[in-house]
Amino acid sequence: MGNLREKFQGLENEVSARFIGNKDAIHAIILDQLHQRSATLIRAHRGLGKSTLMLLLLKGLCGDDLVVISGASEVKRGEVVGRLHIPSLEREGVEKVLWAAFTKSKGKGLDEVNRLNPYTSANVHHMMQFGEVWAYGQRTAIEDYVLLANENPGDPTTFMHPPPFYDRFDICVYLSSLTWREKFLLQELIEKYEGQLVGSMPQMLSLEELQEARKEVSSLRLSSDILGQINLLVRDFQVCIRNREESEVKPPALCEGCHFIRDICSSIKEPPSERSTAVLTHLAKAMTWLDGSVNFDSLLNAGLWILPHRMALVRVRNLLQDLNALLDREKAKTDDREARKQWAILNELYKGYTPALYKLGKEAASEDIVFAEELMRLEDRWVKEGKVSGEETISVQMGWKLPGSWRGERA
Amino acid sequence: MCHKMKIILGNSLKEFLESQAKKNPIRADGSKFSWEEKNVQSDRVETGSSGLLDAIYLKKPAEGTVVVERSVAALIQERISNLEEEITHLRSRIRFFKIAILIFFVGAMMLVGEVFILLRGG
Numbered sequence: 001m002g003n004l005r006e007k008f009q010g011l012e013n014e015v016s017a018r019f020i021g022n023k024d025a026i027h028a029i030i031l032d033q034l035h036q037r038s039a040t041l042i043r044a045h046r047g048l049g050k051s052t053l054m055l056l057l058l059k060g061l062c063g064d065d066l067v068v069i070s071g072a073s074e075v076k077r078g079e080v081v082g083r084l085h086i087p088s089l090e091r092e093g094v095e096k097v098l099w100a101a102f103t104k105s106k107g108k109g110l111d112e113v114n115r116l117n118p119y120t121s122a123n124v125h126h127m128m129q130f131g132e133v134w135a136y137g138q139r140t141a142i143e144d145y146v147l148l149a150n151e152n153p154g155d156p157t158t159f160m161h162p163p164p165f166y167d168r169f170d171i172c173v174y175l176s177s178l179t180w181r182e183k184f185l186l187q188e189l190i191e192k193y194e195g196q197l198v199g200s201m202p203q204m205l206s207l208e209e210l211q212e213a214r215k216e217v218s219s220l221r222l223s224s225d226i227l228g229q230i231n232l233l234v235r236d237f238q239v240c241i242r243n244r245e246e247s248e249v250k251p252p253a254l255c256e257g258c259h260f261i262r263d264i265c266s267s268i269k270e271p272p273s274e275r276s277t278a279v280l281t282h283l284a285k286a287m288t289w290l291d292g293s294v295n296f297d298s299l300l301n302a303g304l305w306i307l308p309h310r311m312a313l314v315r316v317r318n319l320l321q322d323l324n325a326l327l328d329r330e331k332a333k334t335d336d337r338e339a340r341k342q343w344a345i346l347n348e349l350y351k352g353y354t355p356a357l358y359k360l361g362k363e364a365a366s367e368d369i370v371f372a373e374e375l376m377r378l379e380d381r382w383v384k385e386g387k388v389s390g391e392e393t394i395s396v397q398m399g400w401k402l403p404g405s406w407r408g409e410r411a
Numbered sequence: 412m413c414h415k416m417k418i419i420l421g422n423s424l425k426e427f428l429e430s431q432a433k434k435n436p437i438r439a440d441g442s443k444f445s446w447e448e449k450n451v452q453s454d455r456v457e458t459g460s461s462g463l464l465d466a467i468y469l470k471k472p473a474e475g476t477v478v479v480e481r482s483v484a485a486l487i488q489e490r491i492s493n494l495e496e497e498i499t500h501l502r503s504r505i506r507f508f509k510i511a512i513l514i515f516f517v518g519a520m521m522l523v524g525e526v527f528i529l530l531r532g533g
Contacts, residue, residue, distance in 0.1 A: 157445075167420075224423050224424075224426035224427040224429075224430055225430055227427065228423075228424070228427035228431075229422045257493065257497055259490070261493060262489060263434065273480070338480075340482070341431075341435040342434075343427070343428055343431035343432070344428075344431050344432040344434070344435040344437055345431040345437070346428060347428035347429065347431065348432070348437055350418070350420060350428065356444060357437075357444065363480075363482075363483065366486060367482065367486060377418055378418065381418060392507075
């Protein structure tokens, strides 16, 4: 394990030695490689080195076993998956598919992903979702891979990709331009490598070692506290007491007069998918393996990588700064939860109904939707068991409803 | 119906709740609860802010003195400010409709006047 970890640290060092600045982004990408079929998206404006960083990482992980598709050229081609073998068709009347190099290579790069044509992006989307590709009615399974993509969010895109396509990328990191000091370093670096930054990048570990590292990370067990924090972080960005997901009216109109109007939920128009929980869990395991530990602050920091491409905010001035502000509020929310000792109360309530604790629980629920959701499920049970009357419940008092539940005359 | 009432808890959630409960152990004594680490007897059930919430939401008569926790006071303050915002919003709407009604009324009166003049053959 130690040897593999050192190799991964060596990979990060080699990439950092050839790429000035953006150390957090590099570390995030390295962490994301520690699970199977990793898919990373790099966003940056033109000339900030997104393609260089993509190639450095692909070379460091896969050596020469890599294929890069460029969004600009794919607008015309669209042969990413495979093409028909014409001689077989002409001579034998058999439709034989020649699978494209992109499907076979371990390292897959997508340059300017927002300019890929719909046919190519649909194939890539299917590959990321099901681990297989189809062409001319034939399928082939895709083995474990490393996928890195980049795009310039400021570019007028040739085609608009649907949100589920972006959701398939585990993380999305943003690159920033170099500071004055860093520009000197870049000039020296280009001189040192004679402009061959990517060409000089060595392969730092074999594919077998990469897969072994991924297995080791996958087999790690996270503490229940970390799992609880991961689930709370994602749930706080998803939850809406007025069921935003199913509602045709979206925030801010939906939030008018809502009890939780000042909460995180009122700033979110489209919530992140459940995939964010899985990705954050992978990242937490990777941090434990590579960095030696994981804590709530590092999870909040990872929120900046897993959320930007998965959700839509009500008002965006600067996406990363807005997300930062929401994560600050999440931290304050967690401190409030600690102060209320609400999880200890919930633990007791799950064991059995206690009127006095239930009152404390209702107070906590009036300040925390996630807690309210759990309490409302319990209330449903207690009402059916005759322990609580419908009018007494916080759901009736506050007019809250759980999605998919009919309350009849109690509402 | 019985299967719907059952709430399934995952093992990790149980562990999380247990670990949180260990950090803040609750000691129950009849209807009173205390948090062990502080060794402070809390009888907020009897005199705490929940009495005020019951008075507001359940319309139960409040006792002589109501003690309000800072968090509950903040909650009520926030609710009041939200309601005030809504009142301001509704007032502006009412003002708009009043003006609209006045304009319609004046218009209608002028129309009636025109009709009278026409009927008189003016």
